[in-house]
Amino acid sequence: QVQLVESGGGLVQPGGSLRLSCAASGTIRSIKAMGWYRQAPGKQLELVATITITITSGGLTNYADSVKGRFTISSDNAKNTVYLQMNSLKPEDTAVYYCNAEIRRTYIGSYSDYWGQGTQVTVSS
Numbered sequence: 001q002v003q004l005v006e007s008g009g010g011l012v013q014p015g016g017s018l019r020l021s022c023a024a025s026g027t028i029r030s031i032k033a034m035g036w037y038r039q040a041p042g043k044q045l046e047l048v049a050t051i052t053i054t055i056t057s058g059g060l061t062n063y064a065d066s067v068k069g070r071f072t073i074s075s076d077n078a079k080n081t082v083y084l085q086m087n088s089l090k091p092e093d094t095a096v097y098y099c100n101a102e103i104r105r106t107y108i109g110s111y112s113d114y115w116g117q118g119t120q121v122t123v124s125s
Contacts, residue, residue: 002026002114004099009119016123017087022099022116024080030054032102032111034075034082035062038095038121048097049073049084067093089123097121 008020024031035050051073052060061073072085082099099116 002028002101002103002105004101004114004116006097006099006116006119009097009121011122011124012089013125014090014123016089017085018089018121020084020086020097020099020119020121022082022101024101024103024114027105028080028103029107030104030111031077031080032104034099034101036073036082036084036097037100038093038097040092040095043095045098050100051075051082053077086121089121091123093121094123095121 003025004022006022008018010018012018031053033050033052036048037045038048039045047064048067049071050062052058053075070088075082096118098118101114102111103114104111
C-alpha cells in the first residue's frame with residue numbers, strides 16, 4: 001500500500017507565500033516522478049508542476065505557464081518527499097492542491113499513479 005500525505009495549505013494574503021509538502025510512504029521500490037496539481041471550484045484539474053525522481057533523469061522540472069517564476073518544485077529523494085514553494089500568490093491560485101506520484105511497488109513492472117487527499121490553498125485579503 002502507498003500513501004501520499006500533504007501538508008502546508010492554508011489562508012494567505014495576495015503576494016504572500018506558502019510551502020506545500022508531500023511525503024510518500026509504504027511499499028515503494030522506485031519513484032519516477034512527483035508533482036502537484038490543483039482544482040479550483042468549477043474548474044478542471046490542472047497541472048501545476050512536476051519533477052522527475054529517477055537516477056537517470058532526476059531533477060527535471062516542468063511548470064504550468066501560470067506559475068512560472070513564482071512557484072518552485074523540489075524533492076528530497078531520501079525522504080520520498082516533494083515540496084512546492086509558492087511565492088507572490090494571487091487570488092487565482094486558490095484551489096485544492098493534490099500531490100501525485102508515479103510509483104513502482106515491485107522490483108520489476110510498471111509505474112502507477114498515486115494521489116494525495118488534497119490540501120486547500122486560499123489566497124484572499
